[in-house]
Amino acid sequence: MSESVYDGATGTFVSPQAREAAEAEPLLEIADLRVEFRTRDGVANVLNGVSYRVSVGETLAVLGESGSGKSVTAQAVMGILDTPPAFVTGGEVRFHGENLLAADADRRMAVRGDGIAMIFQDALSALNPVFTVGFQIEEQLRVRRGMTRADARKRAVELLDLVRIPGAARRIREYPHQFSGGMRQRAMIAMSLALDPEVLIADEPTTALDVTVQAQIMDLLAEIQRERDMGLILITHDLGVVADVADRIAVMYAGRIVEEADVYSLFRSPGHPYTAALLESLPRLDLKGQELRTIKGLPPSLTDIPPGCPFHPRCAMAADVCATTVPEFRHLGDGRASACHFAGEMQSRG
Amino acid sequence: MTEPSELQLSEAPPGGLTRQGSLWGDAWRELRRKPRFVISAAIILVVLLMAVVPSLFTSVDPNFADLDHSRALPSGDAWFGYDLQGRNLFARTVYGTRASLIVGVTSALLTVLIGSVIGIVAGYYGKWLDSLLSRFGDIFAGMPFVLGAIVILTTLNAPTSNPSQTRIIVQVVLSIAVLSWPVAMRIMRSATLVAKQLDYVKAARGLGASPFRIIFRHLLPNTLAPVMVYATIAVGAFIGAEATLAFLGIGLRPPVVSWGVMISDSSNYVRTVPHMLLFPAAFVTITVLAFVMLGDAVRDALDPKSR
Numbered sequence: 001m002s003e004s005v006y007d008g009a010t011g012t013f014v015s016p017q018a019r020e021a022a023e024a025e026p027l028l029e030i031a032d033l034r035v036e037f038r039t040r041d042g043v044a045n046v047l048n049g050v051s052y053r054v055s056v057g058e059t060l061a062v063l064g065e066s067g068s069g070k071s072v073t074a075q076a077v078m079g080i081l082d083t084p085p086a087f088v089t090g091g092e093v094r095f096h097g098e099n100l101l102a103a104d105a106d107r108r109m110a111v112r113g114d115g116i117a118m119i120f121q122d123a124l125s126a127l128n129p130v131f132t133v134g135f136q137i138e139e140q141l142r143v144r145r146g147m148t149r150a151d152a153r154k155r156a157v158e159l160l161d162l163v164r165i166p167g168a169a170r171r172i173r174e175y176p177h178q179f180s181g182g183m184r185q186r187a188m189i190a191m192s193l194a195l196d197p198e199v200l201i202a203d204e205p206t207t208a209l210d211v212t213v214q215a216q217i218m219d220l221l222a223e224i225q226r227e228r229d230m231g232l233i234l235i236t237h238d239l240g241v242v243a244d245v246a247d248r249i250a251v252m253y254a255g256r257i258v259e260e261a262d263v264y265s266l267f268r269s270p271g272h273p274y275t276a277a278l279l280e281s282l283p284r285l286d287l288k289g290q291e292l293r294t295i296k297g298l299p300p301s302l303t304d305i306p307p308g309c310p311f312h313p314r315c316a317m318a319a320d321v322c323a324t325t326v327p328e329f330r331h332l333g334d335g336r337a338s339a340c341h342f343a344g345e346m347q348s349r350g
Numbered sequence: 351m352t353e354p355s356e357l358q359l360s361e362a363p364p365g366g367l368t369r370q371g372s373l374w375g376d377a378w379r380e381l382r383r384k385p386r387f388v389i390s391a392a393i394i395l396v397v398l399l400m401a402v403v404p405s406l407f408t409s410v411d412p413n414f415a416d417l418d419h420s421r422a423l424p425s426g427d428a429w430f431g432y433d434l435q436g437r438n439l440f441a442r443t444v445y446g447t448r449a450s451l452i453v454g455v456t457s458a459l460l461t462v463l464i465g466s467v468i469g470i471v472a473g474y475y476g477k478w479l480d481s482l483l484s485r486f487g488d489i490f491a492g493m494p495f496v497l498g499a500i501v502i503l504t505t506l507n508a509p510t511s512n513p514s515q516t517r518i519i520v521q522v523v524l525s526i527a528v529l530s531w532p533v534a535m536r537i538m539r540s541a542t543l544v545a546k547q548l549d550y551v552k553a554a555r556g557l558g559a560s561p562f563r564i565i566f567r568h569l570l571p572n573t574l575a576p577v578m579v580y581a582t583i584a585v586g587a588f589i590g591a592e593a594t595l596a597f598l599g600i601g602l603r604p605p606v607v608s609w610g611v612m613i614s615d616s617s618n619y620v621r622t623v624p625h626m627l628l629f630p631a632a633f634v635t636i637t638v639l640a641f642v643m644l645g646d647a648v649r650d651a652l653d654p655k656s657r
Contacts, residue, residue, distance in 0.1 A: 080555045084477075113558030120556075126549035130571040130654055139567075140557055175654040192557065 026053035027231040028116065028199045033091035035076055038084060044302040046072050048255040049091070054199060054231035061234045061242035064252035065299055070235045074201045078118050079108045113140060117197035121204040123184035127176035133187045134172030140194045159190040163220060182213035189220065199231040206241055218245055239282060251275050254300050254310035257329065261336040271338035271346055273315045317342055377651040390643035397637050401448040410441035412607050421623045430629040434619060442607050443629050449608035453522055454589035460527035462581045465534025470573065472535070473542025474565050487532035496594065498529045503600040515606050522601050526588050537580050541573035575649045582645025586638030609634050
């Protein structure tokens, strides 16, 4: 069953399509987003100018280590960062061209769920333990759509059917803890789809699940995304999980996007040494028995990001310029971009 | 591959799941089956009945004194015996239920209501509002209970005045609530601080729920349990507090009959007339126990995981 994921059951990705999507009017566009966390230990620069965009029917994977700022970006987009300690200090989040960061609280609330919805990593803690799964889906429909109890229940059963929960009509009366991990994540997906959002942000939707269930959930997300022509942002630290379903990948490091490319080009010829190192550190069957290559050192502390390129202390290609000048995020043509002084060389080498 | 537990569950007969579940509906169905709930509810019902229609239980006037019977032991005529003044203790205990219960229950309700609302708001919004409300609560929490009540009650009633029954009950209830709400507030606040960190609050925000809905629909049921436990204990404690104030002569006072008034009557004669203390004290204990058991059962029933 796990093969179905990797044999390309979802492999509708064709690179001209992705390019077309990228050129279309973006559904959601994040421009130069800056967020800092003001803590007792000082100011942590968690996001230092993050930009990405998602168009209708496109899947963007945001890849990065823990602490790289990928979840913070998502929460800043949703407007659910806890302030304090988090403060958005700059940038724009444009949804259909409207800057949400400048919108008032009511407008933002109206966009949440309806325009942009979010799936959380751990569905057990993201579902309220004292309410049945059904109640939590119906609540949105009743409050936001003014549906009657009976109509909302019917719709909620449909939604649970859609995410393939067996016996939906009965299980809708159960509590989150009565669901298994995979079923809970499905219920969470159903909940986020209740108001037909145009953009779905999935924050590590499969991290808490075991591998076979991971594959099922990714398939499900990809399928729903295709059917509804949603924009999907998949946040993950696992390249393998998104390789099949993503159209484009944005790689984050220390609160910046360091590389953005379509999936095929990224795997074939990474444009940033960090991406290259990530790819090399994937366990490979043909190198069995050899030592696993890792990236030396640790990600920088966000209160003390090194000058120049934040990756230079760990970078095999680092030169003098890397320690002094922050590399620009340059377009390399073909819809690709990289924030490395030697991006061109990396390309020609790859 | 498709989780086997899932299949087993879905094939299981849907026994007893005929109605759709709401939090309170499920809790109620759960409660009816629990002996702990049935017993405590029965005791509370009897006590309530005593409070509402005491004449059902005794035809004797609780304030009728016959010095011939002074300090008489329990007998067939007077099950609980007579007090120093020769008043029937059974009748007094029955008639004392109303005032004691009113003071205990209403001040517990008021305390929990004020404390919970302020606590959940302080805990959820945090920042300056939390500091302000918490410090405001500290002002009241810092006052010693008895001293505070003495100050409030003697200010409201000059020592020589003779306030009406309703008036003094309202004053006692209010002064207990005013001095106790910070406890409920702190419990609620800390429960809220824990609960609001959980992802489901963020998820609710992320799916467009309003702050009001998050607080009262999603947080409250999760934070209610500890406050509920406090409330049931508080009913007992406040019945005791009523007795303390009565003993000091600033709370309920004769001709009002309450268990507290009776206990304070007995205070000088515990060794010579022990039954004067025994019966009202036993009623306080049993009633408090029933409330604690009830609170326990309700708390368990409201937690879906314990089902």
